Amino acid sequence: MLVLFDIDGTLLKSQHAGMHAMLDAFHQLHPDRRFSFDGVDIAGRLDTLIYNEMTSNHGVPNDPESHDVFRQLYTTKIRSRLADCNTVIALDGVIELVDQLAKEPGVELGLLTGNYPDTARIKVRHAGLDPDQFRVNAFAMDGATRRDLPPVALDRYAQRHGSPLDPARAIIIGDTPNDVDCALHNGFRSLAVATGGFPAEQLKACGAHLVVEKLSPTKPILDWLLSHREPTR
Numbered sequence: 001m002l003v004l005f006d007i008d009g010t011l012l013k014s015q016h017a018g019m020h021a022m023l024d025a026f027h028q029l030h031p032d033r034r035f036s037f038d039g040v041d042i043a044g045r046l047d048t049l050i051y052n053e054m055t056s057n058h059g060v061p062n063d064p065e066s067h068d069v070f071r072q073l074y075t076t077k078i079r080s081r082l083a084d085c086n087t088v089i090a091l092d093g094v095i096e097l098v099d100q101l102a103k104e105p106g107v108e109l110g111l112l113t114g115n116y117p118d119t120a121r122i123k124v125r126h127a128g129l130d131p132d133q134f135r136v137n138a139f140a141m142d143g144a145t146r147r148d149l150p151p152v153a154l155d156r157y158a159q160r161h162g163s164p165l166d167p168a169r170a171i172i173i174g175d176t177p178n179d180v181d182c183a184l185h186n187g188f189r190s191l192a193v194a195t196g197g198f199p200a201e202q203l204k205a206c207g208a209h210l211v212v213e214k215l216s217p218t219k220p221i222l223d224w225l226l227s228h229r230e231p232t233r
């Protein structure tokens, strides 16, 4: 079985360090302009899509080379912001849940996130989690939209294990309607957690298989997750 965690609002909160670092990067690259996220939908979206919308809204070039330069600078900015003042906190129950899952046989952990890989690892590490525990991942540039990410994670699981995984044994844990949507669209299970700003009622209405206020207490959530594990033969 595969348990895929979203990052922002699910594993951790960072006082919007990522958004501030993105603005720092845009302002350094284009000092003549004032950038803002006004009118840009952020929650549960891929950083690549946020980047595209920001460049389009502010009339600055958007080609692969500019995107690479932006990504590198964004990584530098977030690293220095968090080194100066670590604002990342792991959300309730996260450390315990990840620790418990990591000990379970037949459970693979991963990240399914709109973050770029480098900044994903930086945030996760600052929350007190070892990013290397998450071995099957899908990141911002792995697809055009979030719905494209779960099949990428399944492919990576199959490559790593030498056999395919039934999507019904893959669970996406996330805090936004987009997390629920990308799971259901691909036949995955969806565990939604109301720690990111979307109320439990709204996440339920999106069709999540299980909705919790937070990832604590660990036991009932762990039991529900492990009920999707492949029976041992």
Ligand SMILES: [Mg+2]
Pocket: 006, 007, 008, 009, 010, 043, 044, 174, 175, 176, 196
């Ligand atoms: Mg999130």
